[in-house]
Amino acid sequence: MKPEDLASLADKQRAINAACKHRIGVCTESGCVSSQSDQIAAKFNELVKSRGLQKDVRVVGVGCMGLCGNGPMVKIDDGAPMYQNVTPEHCAAILDGLDSPLGNPQLRHLLCDLNQPFFRRQKLVVRSNSGLIDPEDINDCIAHGAYESLLKVLTELSPTDVINQITLSGLRGRGGAGFPTGLKWSTVAKAGGPSKFVICNGDEGDPGAFMDRSVMEGDPHRVIEGMAIAAYAVGADHGVIYVRAEYPLAVKRLTRAINQAMRHELLGNSLFGTRFNFNIEIRLGAGAFVCGEETALIASVEGNRGVPRPRPPYPANSGLYGCPTLINNVETYATIAPIIREGAAWFAAIGTAKSKGTKIFALTGAVQNTGLIEVPMGISLRDIVFDLGGGVPAGRTFKAIQTGGPSGGCICGQNLDIPLDYESLAAIGSIMGSGGMIVMDDTSNMVDVARFFMEFCMSESCGKCVPCRVGTWQIHHLLDRIYKGHGAPEDLVLLKELCEMVKATSLCGLGQSAPNPVLSTLRNFESDYLALIEKGRADREAALSGPHDSGTTVPLEVIS
Amino acid sequence: MNGGKHATAESITLTIDQNAISCRNGLSVLEAAREHGIDIPTLCWLEGLTLWGGCRLCMVEIEGSPRLFAACATQCTEGMVIHTQSPRLHRYRRTIVEMLLAERNHVCSVCVSNGHCELQAMAQRLGVDHVHLPYRFPRLSVDNSHDFFRLDHNRCILCTRCVRVCAEIEGAHTKDVKGRGIQAAIIHDLDQPWVESQTCTSCGKCVNVCPTGALTHRGTAIGEMIKKHEFLPYLKLMREVHQ
Amino acid sequence: MTAPLNKPKVATVWLDGCSGCHMSFLDLDERLVTLASLVDIVYSPVVDPKEFPQHVDLTLVEGAVSSEEDFHKANLIRRCSSVVIAFGDCSVTANVPGMRNTWEPRALLDAAYVEKATSPAEAANRKARIPLKVVPPLRAQAVPLHEVIPVDVFIPGCPPPADAIWQVLTELLAGKTPDICAVTRFGR
Numbered sequence: 001m002k003p004e005d006l007a008s009l010a011d012k013q014r015a016i017n018a019a020c021k022h023r024i025g026v027c028t029e030s031g032c033v034s035s036q037s038d039q040i041a042a043k044f045n046e047l048v049k050s051r052g053l054q055k056d057v058r059v060v061g062v063g064c065m066g067l068c069g070n071g072p073m074v075k076i077d078d079g080a081p082m083y084q085n086v087t088p089e090h091c092a093a094i095l096d097g098l099d100s101p102l103g104n105p106q107l108r109h110l111l112c113d114l115n116q117p118f119f120r121r122q123k124l125v126v127r128s129n130s131g132l133i134d135p136e137d138i139n140d141c142i143a144h145g146a147y148e149s150l151l152k153v154l155t156e157l158s159p160t161d162v163i164n165q166i167t168l169s170g171l172r173g174r175g176g177a178g179f180p181t182g183l184k185w186s187t188v189a190k191a192g193g194p195s196k197f198v199i200c201n202g203d204e205g206d207p208g209a210f211m212d213r214s215v216m217e218g219d220p221h222r223v224i225e226g227m228a229i230a231a232y233a234v235g236a237d238h239g240v241i242y243v244r245a246e247y248p249l250a251v252k253r254l255t256r257a258i259n260q261a262m263r264h265e266l267l268g269n270s271l272f273g274t275r276f277n278f279n280i281e282i283r284l285g286a287g288a289f290v291c292g293e294e295t296a297l298i299a300s301v302e303g304n305r306g307v308p309r310p311r312p313p314y315p316a317n318s319g320l321y322g323c324p325t326l327i328n329n330v331e332t333y334a335t336i337a338p339i340i341r342e343g344a345a346w347f348a349a350i351g352t353a354k355s356k357g358t359k360i361f362a363l364t365g366a367v368q369n370t371g372l373i374e375v376p377m378g379i380s381l382r383d384i385v386f387d388l389g390g391g392v393p394a395g396r397t398f399k400a401i402q403t404g405g406p407s408g409g410c411i412c413g414q415n416l417d418i419p420l421d422y423e424s425l426a427a428i429g430s431i432m433g434s435g436g437m438i439v440m441d442d443t444s445n446m447v448d449v450a451r452f453f454m455e456f457c458m459s460e461s462c463g464k465c466v467p468c469r470v471g472t473w474q475i476h477h478l479l480d481r482i483y484k485g486h487g488a489p490e491d492l493v494l495l496k497e498l499c500e501m502v503k504a505t506s507l508c509g510l511g512q513s514a515p516n517p518v519l520s521t522l523r524n525f526e527s528d529y530l531a532l533i534e535k536g537r538a539d540r541e542a543a544l545s546g547p548h549d550s551g552t553t554v555p556l557e558v559i560s
Numbered sequence: 561m562n563g564g565k566h567a568t569a570e571s572i573t574l575t576i577d578q579n580a581i582s583c584r585n586g587l588s589v590l591e592a593a594r595e596h597g598i599d600i601p602t603l604c605w606l607e608g609l610t611l612w613g614g615c616r617l618c619m620v621e622i623e624g625s626p627r628l629f630a631a632c633a634t635q636c637t638e639g640m641v642i643h644t645q646s647p648r649l650h651r652y653r654r655t656i657v658e659m660l661l662a663e664r665n666h667v668c669s670v671c672v673s674n675g676h677c678e679l680q681a682m683a684q685r686l687g688v689d690h691v692h693l694p695y696r697f698p699r700l701s702v703d704n705s706h707d708f709f710r711l712d713h714n715r716c717i718l719c720t721r722c723v724r725v726c727a728e729i730e731g732a733h734t735k736d737v738k739g740r741g742i743q744a745a746i747i748h749d750l751d752q753p754w755v756e757s758q759t760c761t762s763c764g765k766c767v768n769v770c771p772t773g774a775l776t777h778r779g780t781a782i783g784e785m786i787k788k789h790e791f792l793p794y795l796k797l798m799r800e801v802h803q
Numbered sequence: 804m805t806a807p808l809n810k811p812k813v814a815t816v817w818l819d820g821c822s823g824c825h826m827s828f829l830d831l832d833e834r835l836v837t838l839a840s841l842v843d844i845v846y847s848p849v850v851d852p853k854e855f856p857q858h859v860d861l862t863l864v865e866g867a868v869s870s871e872e873d874f875h876k877a878n879l880i881r882r883c884s885s886v887v888i889a890f891g892d893c894s895v896t897a898n899v900p901g902m903r904n905t906w907e908p909r910a911l912l913d914a915a916y917v918e919k920a921t922s923p924a925e926a927a928n929r930k931a932r933i934p935l936k937v938v939p940p941l942r943a944q945a946v947p948l949h950e951v952i953p954v955d956v957f958i959p960g961c962p963p964p965a966d967a968i969w970q971v972l973t974e975l976l977a978g979k980t981p982d983i984c985a986v987t988r989f990g991r
């Protein structure tokens with residue numbers, strides 16, 4: 001399309017939207033769909049038809065509104081009122097209350113308090129349109145500002161300007177390690193070569209994490225736009241989105257979004273009449289955690305077994321098919337358009353000295369409010385657990401919060417007041433990670449928690465290097481032994497020794513970080529380990545006759 | 561990856577274990593060290609094959625970084641100060657060998673490669689007189705189907721030398737790895753018995769590069785399986801001469 | 804070395820092994836005479852006493868810990884010995900006895916006693932003969948000695964060569980720490 005077409009398309013769609021008195025947004029992301037939100041949308045459509053309201057009321061499928069634990073969610077107009085735990089039976093009453101700005105009083109029990117900290121304390125940058133726009137309708141997205149930043153970049157900024165903006169914004173990669181995005185882009189931009197690639201990492205393999213899925217399902221055009229801007233900045237003309245096949249809805253939305261963008265000539269050749277060409281293809285991963293590691297991901301895209309390789313060379317210099325390749329996380333790309341639109345300074349003003357902007361977390365576990373939250377960097381964990389999360393359920397006490405999934409650590413109550421940023425989390429033995437956040441109460445045993453994550457790493461290890469392949473098995477074996485009451489005090493020494501060794505010698509991030517949950521629970525919750533060992537010792541002593549058998553670490557399983 | 565042959569004329573100087581040495585630019589730390597008689601232990605690395613970086617035995621310390629580096633995968637740079645021996649590295653290396661011994665069923669006393677096995681020799685060299693980790697004792701199969709060769713998964717350390725030599729030198733790519741983590745295993749073609757492989761040329765290269773008794777000639781008795789991987793640098797050289 | 808009256812007491816024990824390590828020990832040949840002047844062999848398959856003594860300075864243990872009897876004996880040895888030596892690969896790694904570990908003990912006994920039967924009647928007959936009472940019950944796995952009790956010195960080898968045994972013993976008796984890997988290795 002021509003540059004001026006974007007604004008006119010947006011105006012046209014805004015007029016269409018405005019002509020309609022009410023807009024009923026039904027969440028159609030995986031979480032709510034799994035509790036039948038598609039039936040709710042169908043019911044609304046049926047009622048709108050039978051009541052003859054087609055001209056005044058539009059039912060749209062929208063992206064996630066955050067409070068996934070209370071889904072399905074339904075949002076009226078631009079946000080208020082919002083209903084939670086909706087079933088098809090409620091649809092008629094919701095329609096009845098459309099004209100009242102506070103919603104139908106008869107459905108008071110379903111009305112969501114939008115003033116509660118869960119919503120009030122969020123800061124929506126990446127998710128600003130999620131829950132508002134219809135992700136399957138590019139026109140609706142354009143009416144909400146999609147591709148404006150791309151237009152600005154292509155017509156007003158040089159690649160260097162773009163990279164400078166991203167550098168100034170202080171954005172760091174959201175895929176886990178927090179590498180400065182501007183620096184990565186400039187490395188790829190400087191790398192020579194006839195062709196370059198940009199890859200979007202949508203593998204999202206951490207158990208419990210679904211931030212990236214939500215972005216891909218709820219606002220796919222924002223990801224595409226971010227990738228196009230990145231491609232322009234680094235000099236690439238081909239993009240790949242790597243999504244796990246377990247995310248069929250994300251794949252469907254992205255595919256549709258790419259097709260629509262191509263039809264609107266927002267992907268393809270000579271975008272906005274410039275010399276910039278950019279195409280995107282989707283590659284499906286088979287759902288291996290390790291394929292989220294960048295070199296393994298590249299191997300997988302090339303059609304090889306998804307196994308990491310030693311770096312350097314980094315993908316920035318030698319990536320896909322040996323070409324310079326920019327690889328960023330979904331959320332990282334989705335942050336680009338807002339930065340271009342609002343300016344680097346605006347973004348850099350959010351957050352802490354070294355961690356800028358906002359971060360999405362998947363808040364789960366022993367809290368009242370579970371779901372997706374986007375919060376400014378620097379917010380304290382205490383605020384997340386007790387304010388946004390509403391605290392642990394009544395009658396239980398807070399024990400730990402786990403961040404960073406299988407690569408992260410368990411943080412105890414003492415450290416709840418640290419600001420949430422890359423450095424502070426690392427200092428207390430955890431990591432920011434991609435955004436998993438599990439709250440645990442006093443019913444959780446930390447040895448069991450460590451064992452769970454180690455089991456995950458053990459089965460997701462690619463098996464290439466010895467410390468990770470065998471070490472994760474050994475560590476899991478020890479944890480299992482301790483948890484089942486067969487552990488000895490010496491096992492803790494061995495456990496620490498193995499963790500240290502696996503961390504120091506593994507080839508890729510999976511093995512290097514796999515011991516983190518064990519080390520952090522050993523540091524913060526050693527009493528859980530000691531109690532199990534002591535109990536096991538007492539049990540064994542009671543069970544065995546005579547002093548001969550004490551001190552063994554071998555369970556007595558004999559045949560008779 | 562083995563940049564030696566593509567080295568530029570310039571040479572660089574660095575320090576390995578207190579020895580100031582100079583070497584061609586482009587060498588890996590492992591190659592530079594070995595050129596100067598400093599032997600860093602390895603199991604997956606083999607002259608003539610591409611870099612794998614899986615055994616992690618060659619981890620070294622480089623001054624200025626708290627991290628460890630795999631010598632096989634680290635290029636020498638001017639002024640680098642490298643330590644290949646330290647109590648910590650020794651401990652880690654021993655643990656790696658112990659992990660391999662505990663992972664599968666390495667019963668040296670009844671192995672045809674007894675006395676000619678790189679894993680066994682590595683254990684002895686690194687002072688591993690016992691394995692302080694729990695043994696796994698997995699139940700694994702032996703592929704006895706091929707007329708000449710045998711693959712005994714009990715003795716495989718997943719170094720992938722066989723995979724690489726088959727793909728890179730023989731050009732057959734019969735062998736590969738299936739599965740993940742502790743379940744990973746060497747396979748032929750699409751995980752079929754070796755004899756049914758359509759691609760295997762029965763060249764025997766995999767048998768000769770295998771560091772352990774996992775790949776052997778059939779009909780050898782205990783201690784009789786002597787490996788010969790000298791053909792590799794020779795073949796590689798011949799190819800380069802032809803190019 | 805030591806005054807004859809309080810010579811160090813040495814024991815050798817045979818758990819789940821083939822006795823090859825003891826054969827290698829006997830291969831010390833004429834050095835056995837020297838050894839006899841240095842130590843008292845207080846307990847061993849090759850000497851008379853049937854009770855493991857209350858106190859032994861140095862005990863060589865051949866074989867893996869495989870049965871309940873092995874298990875109790877290992878614990879007894881540990882309580883009564885100052886220095887425990889895992890003697891040979893079976894004791895150090897579980898070696899050949901450990902090759903049964905991928906089977907359940909029951910399946911193992913069936914394979915050994917029943918499966919070769921030629922008729923159902925014979926199978927039933929053989930089943931009755933599985934020695935569950937007479938011989939000590941098998942433990943789930945045959946394991947190295949150090950997985951059951953703390954071990955002070957390891958002499959790998961199947962069997963460890965007589966020279967290695969000699970070297971290790973004499974150095975230990977002289978109060979030195981032997982360099983085991985210089986004289987023997989797994990398998991041998």
Ligand SMILES: Cc1cc2nc3c(=O)[nH]c(=O)nc-3n(C[C@H](O)[C@H](O)[C@H](O)COP(=O)(O)O)c2cc1C
Binds near residue numbers: 172205
């Ligand atoms: C085992 C492992 C799994 C990973 N999984 C993901 C993932 O699912 N998504 C992701 O964006 N990055 C993942 N990463 C990080 C990537 O390697 C890479 O650093 C990241 O995609 C870079 O993007 P960023 O700079 O935008 O963070 C993973 C890393 C490791 C070691």
Ligand code: SF4
Binds near residue numbers: 308
């Ligand atoms: S650390 Fe684990 S996942 Fe990474 S290369 Fe090694 S075995 Fe594979």
Ligand code: SF4
Binds near residue numbers: 726763764766767
């Ligand atoms: S014999 Fe040759 S072709 Fe066959 S698997 Fe081995 S290396 Fe490959």
Ligand code: SF4
Binds near residue numbers: 716720746
């Ligand atoms: S079969 Fe031999 S060469 Fe192949 S991976 Fe196993 S140990 Fe290495």
